[in-house]
Amino acid sequence: xxxxxxxxxxxxxxxxxxxxxxxxxxxxxxxxxxxxxxxxxxxxxxxxxxxxxxxxxxxxxxxxxxxxxxxxxxxxxxxxxxxxxxxxxxxxxxxxxxxxxxxxxxxxxxxxxxxxxxxxxxxxxxxxxxxxxxxxxxxxxx
Numbered sequence: 001x002x003x004x005x006x007x008x009x010x011x012x013x014x015x016x017x018x019x020x021x022x023x024x025x026x027x028x029x030x031x032x033x034x035x036x037x038x039x040x041x042x043x044x045x046x047x048x049x050x051x052x053x054x055x056x057x058x059x060x061x062x063x064x065x066x067x068x069x070x071x072x073x074x075x076x077x078x079x080x081x082x083x084x085x086x087x088x089x090x091x092x093x094x095x096x097x098x099x100x101x102x103x104x105x106x107x108x109x110x111x112x113x114x115x116x117x118x119x120x121x122x123x124x125x126x127x128x129x130x131x132x133x134x135x136x137x138x139x140x141x142x
Contacts, residue, residue, distance in 0.1 A: 021055070021076040023089075029056040032076065039078050040085060047141060050123045051078075051085050054139045057116045058089035062135050088138040 019039050021032060033052040040048040055076060062074055074091035120127045124139035 016079050016081045019078045021078060023059055023074040023076050029059060032056060032059060036076075036078060036087070040080075043085070047085070050141055051087065054120065054123050054141065055087050055089075057119045058087055058137050058139060061116050061120075061137050062089045062091035084140055084142050086138060086140045088136065090134055090136050092134060 021035055021039075023032060033056045036055040037048045037052040040051045043051070055078070059074060059076055072092035074089065077086075077088040077090075079086040079088070120137075120139055123141070125142050127137070127139035129138070130136040
């Protein structure tokens with residue numbers, strides 16, 4: 001995975017602390033959220049919990065919600081800088097449950113599958129995604 005850069009405003013150099021979290025299966029999201037919450041130890045309780053939930057949702061969005069759809073390594077990076085935490089999940093582009101259901105009429109559509117975007121929007125101050133051969137989804141909290 002290439003190193004992610006975090007733009008600095010006005011040419012001002014700031015320190016960015018970067019931590020990589022191991023995501024490879026069969027690691028459960030609950031273990032990942034616990035590790036992220038521990039990494040955010042210096043923040044208030046609400047920010048720690050929001051960051052941990054955001055991390056698990058970012059990973060879930062990258063991995064996909066179709067069992068067995070994950071076809072490559074997934075990464076999670078936690079960056080902290082001057083009161084801002086950026087969480088970045090990367091991985092191969094995975095099919096969504098709706099896309100899989102279109103190909104398999106017998107596959108049930110998960111009614112909760114689209115709530116992840118709502119969670120990202122409500123808990124983060126900013127979030128976005130990139131495309132290409134690898135999916136990149138990030139979120140920031142202050």
